[in-house]
Amino acid sequence: MTEDVWAERDTNPDAIDAALRELLRARHAANTALAPARVLNLVVIVDREWKGEIANRLERVGRYHASRTILCAVEEGRTTLDATAVMSYEEPSNGLGVIREQVEIDMGPGHLSRLDTIIDPVLVSELPTVLWSPHGHEEAVATVSRMIDVMLLDSDDVSDPSAALDRAAEALESAYVVDLAWLRTTPWRERLAASFDPPDRAPLLGLLTGLAVRHQPSSAASALLLAGWLSSRLHWGTCALAADGPGRLTGSASRGAGRVEVELEPADQDVPGLAGVTVRASDGFALSLDRATGGLCAKERSSDGEERVWQILGASRGEGGILGEGVRQALLRDPTYAPALRAAREMCPA
Amino acid sequence: MAIAVEDESSENPLVEGLERLPVHPTSLVIFGATGDLAHRKLLPALYNLAHEGSLPERFELIGISRSKMSHDEFREGARESIERFSRRRPDPDVLKGLLSDMRYLPGSFDDGEVYGEIGRTLAEFDELAGERLDRVFYLSTAPQFFPVIAGKLGEAGLNRTENTETRIVIEKPFGYDLASARALNSEVLSEFEESQVYRIDHYLGKETVQNLMALRFANALFEPVWNRNFIDNVQITAAEDIGIEGRAGYYEGAGALRDLVQNHMMQLLALLTMEPPATFEANRLRDEKLKVLEAIVPPSPEDVPSMAVRAQYGPGVVGGTPVPGYREEEGVAPDSRTETYAALRLHVSNWRWAGVPFYLRTGKRLSRKVTEIAVALKPVPHLAFQSKGSVGVQANQVVLTVQPDEGVSVSLGAKIPGAQMRIRPVNMEFRYGTSFMSESPEAYERLILDAMRGDATLFTRNDEIEALWGIIDPILSAWHEDRTSPIPQYEAGSAGPMEADALLLDGRRWRRL
Numbered sequence: 001m002t003e004d005v006w007a008e009r010d011t012n013p014d015a016i017d018a019a020l021r022e023l024l025r026a027r028h029a030a031n032t033a034l035a036p037a038r039v040l041n042l043v044v045i046v047d048r049e050w051k052g053e054i055a056n057r058l059e060r061v062g063r064y065h066a067s068r069t070i071l072c073a074v075e076e077g078r079t080t081l082d083a084t085a086v087m088s089y090e091e092p093s094n095g096l097g098v099i100r101e102q103v104e105i106d107m108g109p110g111h112l113s114r115l116d117t118i119i120d121p122v123l124v125s126e127l128p129t130v131l132w133s134p135h136g137h138e139e140a141v142a143t144v145s146r147m148i149d150v151m152l153l154d155s156d157d158v159s160d161p162s163a164a165l166d167r168a169a170e171a172l173e174s175a176y177v178v179d180l181a182w183l184r185t186t187p188w189r190e191r192l193a194a195s196f197d198p199p200d201r202a203p204l205l206g207l208l209t210g211l212a213v214r215h216q217p218s219s220a221a222s223a224l225l226l227a228g229w230l231s232s233r234l235h236w237g238t239c240a241l242a243a244d245g246p247g248r249l250t251g252s253a254s255r256g257a258g259r260v261e262v263e264l265e266p267a268d269q270d271v272p273g274l275a276g277v278t279v280r281a282s283d284g285f286a287l288s289l290d291r292a293t294g295g296l297c298a299k300e301r302s303s304d305g306e307e308r309v310w311q312i313l314g315a316s317r318g319e320g321g322i323l324g325e326g327v328r329q330a331l332l333r334d335p336t337y338a339p340a341l342r343a344a345r346e347m348c349p350a
Numbered sequence: 351m352a353i354a355v356e357d358e359s360s361e362n363p364l365v366e367g368l369e370r371l372p373v374h375p376t377s378l379v380i381f382g383a384t385g386d387l388a389h390r391k392l393l394p395a396l397y398n399l400a401h402e403g404s405l406p407e408r409f410e411l412i413g414i415s416r417s418k419m420s421h422d423e424f425r426e427g428a429r430e431s432i433e434r435f436s437r438r439r440p441d442p443d444v445l446k447g448l449l450s451d452m453r454y455l456p457g458s459f460d461d462g463e464v465y466g467e468i469g470r471t472l473a474e475f476d477e478l479a480g481e482r483l484d485r486v487f488y489l490s491t492a493p494q495f496f497p498v499i500a501g502k503l504g505e506a507g508l509n510r511t512e513n514t515e516t517r518i519v520i521e522k523p524f525g526y527d528l529a530s531a532r533a534l535n536s537e538v539l540s541e542f543e544e545s546q547v548y549r550i551d552h553y554l555g556k557e558t559v560q561n562l563m564a565l566r567f568a569n570a571l572f573e574p575v576w577n578r579n580f581i582d583n584v585q586i587t588a589a590e591d592i593g594i595e596g597r598a599g600y601y602e603g604a605g606a607l608r609d610l611v612q613n614h615m616m617q618l619l620a621l622l623t624m625e626p627p628a629t630f631e632a633n634r635l636r637d638e639k640l641k642v643l644e645a646i647v648p649p650s651p652e653d654v655p656s657m658a659v660r661a662q663y664g665p666g667v668v669g670g671t672p673v674p675g676y677r678e679e680e681g682v683a684p685d686s687r688t689e690t691y692a693a694l695r696l697h698v699s700n701w702r703w704a705g706v707p708f709y710l711r712t713g714k715r716l717s718r719k720v721t722e723i724a725v726a727l728k729p730v731p732h733l734a735f736q737s738k739g740s741v742g743v744q745a746n747q748v749v750l751t752v753q754p755d756e757g758v759s760v761s762l763g764a765k766i767p768g769a770q771m772r773i774r775p776v777n778m779e780f781r782y783g784t785s786f787m788s789e790s791p792e793a794y795e796r797l798i799l800d801a802m803r804g805d806a807t808l809f810t811r812n813d814e815i816e817a818l819w820g821i822i823d824p825i826l827s828a829w830h831e832d833r834t835s836p837i838p839q840y841e842a843g844s845a846g847p848m849e850a851d852a853l854l855l856d857g858r859r860w861r862r863l
Contacts, residue, residue: 037784067784096755096783186368187403193364194372194407198481200513202362233363294443298407300480308480313448314403315441336367 042066060320078108228344375408383413424454504541555793598681666842
């Protein structure tokens with residue numbers, strides 16, 4: 001990867017915009033086979049001391065890089081803007097080479113109330129703009145909300161899942177939300193959907209009496225969202241779960257005239273996300289999916305008591321992959337998140 | 351206001367919103383599992399599907415081939431192929447999981463005992479799963495085995511199963527002329543229903559070919575001019591800079607017309623010219639393709655010389671390297687009459703396209719590799735500008751590049767900066783590579799998954815395949831019967847034979863490669 005770099009201390013947004021244009025003009029003049037990627041703007045607001053860590057996370061998203069990333073690093077006591085613009089590309093041996101742009105702007109807390117005027121000139125017009133503010137900075141988020149199409153957040157980042165889901169619901173009022181906690185449930189949702197897809201299995205969805213979700217202790221929001229998803233898709237009536245031991249939530253949802261017992265419990269697992277899910281039906285059927293080497297381990301007990309175990313293949317995306325997936329999802333629209341979020345909030349303990 | 355079509359896949363309430371749709375538990379049987387296609391494409395595609403979690407939750411694979419080897423030897427060969435040809439570095443645990451359940455059955459494709467063994471193994475898989483798995487038979491063999499395998503599957507009762515789906519996937523070439531395609535259809539359809547048969551043209555699995563439909567039917571910009579009133583002519587080019595790459599055995603019997611025109615290029619033509627389908631359901635789309643293919647009048651024998659040109663590459667220089675002529679390639683007869691270049695002029699005789707010539711050309715050892723569709727619009731009716739001192743106003747062109755840089759460009763007339771109103775053409779370019787972060791999946795990944803899901807949209811139907819051959823067959827026959835006329839030669843590394851220029855009507859010219 002080759003980089004063209006521009007940097008300036010005590011700069012301003014117009015100078016940054018001009019520098020980006022000049023970098024692009026010069027690079028295109030040197031090699032007309034290089035063209036700028038034009039996918040989306042990603043605005044990231046971070047605390048200055050964590051800039052490196054966030055930059056590393058963005059590095060690991062692989063091919064799902066935003067085409068222009070604007071990293072706003074907030075530093076206590078700073079009153080000026082320092083900026084670096086980097087244009088990265090690989091010289092194509094033949095065909096087309098794609099240029100990606102990253103802008104880092106160091107700024108002070110005083111800049112946040114007018115952040116919109118700082119980043120607006122640096123955004124590529126007509127592209128969707130995604131905002132990710134992993135360290136809070138609510139004032140800045142509110143300031144730029146009018147220019148944001150998509151809010152990227154991680155409900156597992158907030159220690160209180162109820163507060164995390166409230167925040168997601170609030171964000172949903174002004175932008176489309178991509179929630180990394182929701183994306184951590186994707187493989188589980190896909191597998192549950194597949195398990196009940198064969199016509200002879202579909203009726204079991206109407207007989208479910210139990211749902212247990214096992215999750216890494218910091219991923220309670222993911223667990224609630226998975227439970228909320230099943231509830232919303234299957235039209236269960238949800239109500240608040242109750243704390244039942246450290247991190248454990250239990251309760252029930254109504255399913256027509258019946259009830260579904262719901263348990264969410266922490267599991268010993270290093271990586272964020274879910275560790276397993278079990279669904280049980282009134283006829284004795286039960287299916288458990290648990291994280292395992294090279295995919296998931298599926299255990300099924302049929303209504304006549306016969307048990308089977310098998311492996312479902314799939315590679316873990318890792319946290320870099322989850323963030324990359326978040327960036328990619330910013331271009332798509334998932335109609336099931338909002339209903340799942342609504343149901344998940346109803347399940348949060350009072 | 352656009353009216354969205356209801357998603358018909360919503361019977362399972364859990365499917366809504368998912369990108370990866372469920373695939374029912376499936377046993378896949380690959381005939382020709384040690385062959386080149388299996389090793390370069392099919393097995394790596396299966397790995398990538400496994401990596402992404404896209405394979406069915408219960409997935410079993412049986413490889414069938416004539417080579418004698420154990421299950422473990424087959425798995426080791428599969429591992430090497432996947433490690434070498436997968437588009438992503440394999441995850442060791444996923445790869446191990448995929449390989450561990452693979453089975454291998456050696457045997458001749460006409461040996462009934464092999465099919466008995468397949469049946470027993472499939473039943474064993476069903477037993478292990480506690481349910482009947484769907485069955486997909488993938489014929490990745492030489493074409494002469496297609497009817498043999500279909501017949502033997504029927505004899506063994508493997509062509510249908512109760513309460514599950516059984517499908518047969520047949521690689522190209524599907525026939526080598528109209529009569530053989532009809533015969534093959536007849537033999538396959540005597541054992542399988544048409545709805546069970548998935549004829550692969552992997553071109554249709556390419557993202558950019560599917561994007562052709564998106565461009566036409568998701569943009570109001572193009573449809574109003576997509577007709578004889580505005581379009582002057584269309585050129586479809588599939589140029590390769592490589593030669594036959596040691597495949598003389600295949601190529602001598604095929605030639606450029608069968609290899610690329612009859613299938614890939616005619617599919618591009620159909621997608622470019624068909625009417626908008628009401629939905630993208632498989633048969634709706636294929637109905638529209640069939641209608642437009644049937645509107646292409648096959649040439650009479652007398653017309654062939656004036657609407658089709660064939661040629662062979664001679665010695666030349668490609669990319670600075672001297673290369674031999676076709677007849678000097680290993681395995682090629684010194685007096686071979688197999689064409690390495692074919693160009694056609696076709697007409698679509700319907701209300702939309704009457705009078706618009708469609709020019710198709712393909713060739714090996716041309717100056718560069720490019721596959722594109724160039725739609726040339728008619729010039730503006732009146733020019734108010736002087737062209738003095740400039741190349742002047744040129745008719746607009748919409749160019750859809752399939753490879754190597756997938757995208758769309760539109761040529762426009764623009765004013766040259768200065769005091770005078772001088773115009774020159776400029777390009778407005780869109781490149782998929784700059785606008786999407788996703789890496790396109792290999793065509794085979796999409797097609798294998800579609801076959802397992804039972805979605806035939808990107809596969810060719812029996813009547814469609816016969817319509818395709820029906821257009822090409824008279825040309826093949828005329829060329830076959832002409833054993834005396836010299837085959838035009840073109841220099842390797844050139845843009846093709848001069849004779850192809852004669853196909854172009856009214857002073858038109860081939861686009862530069």
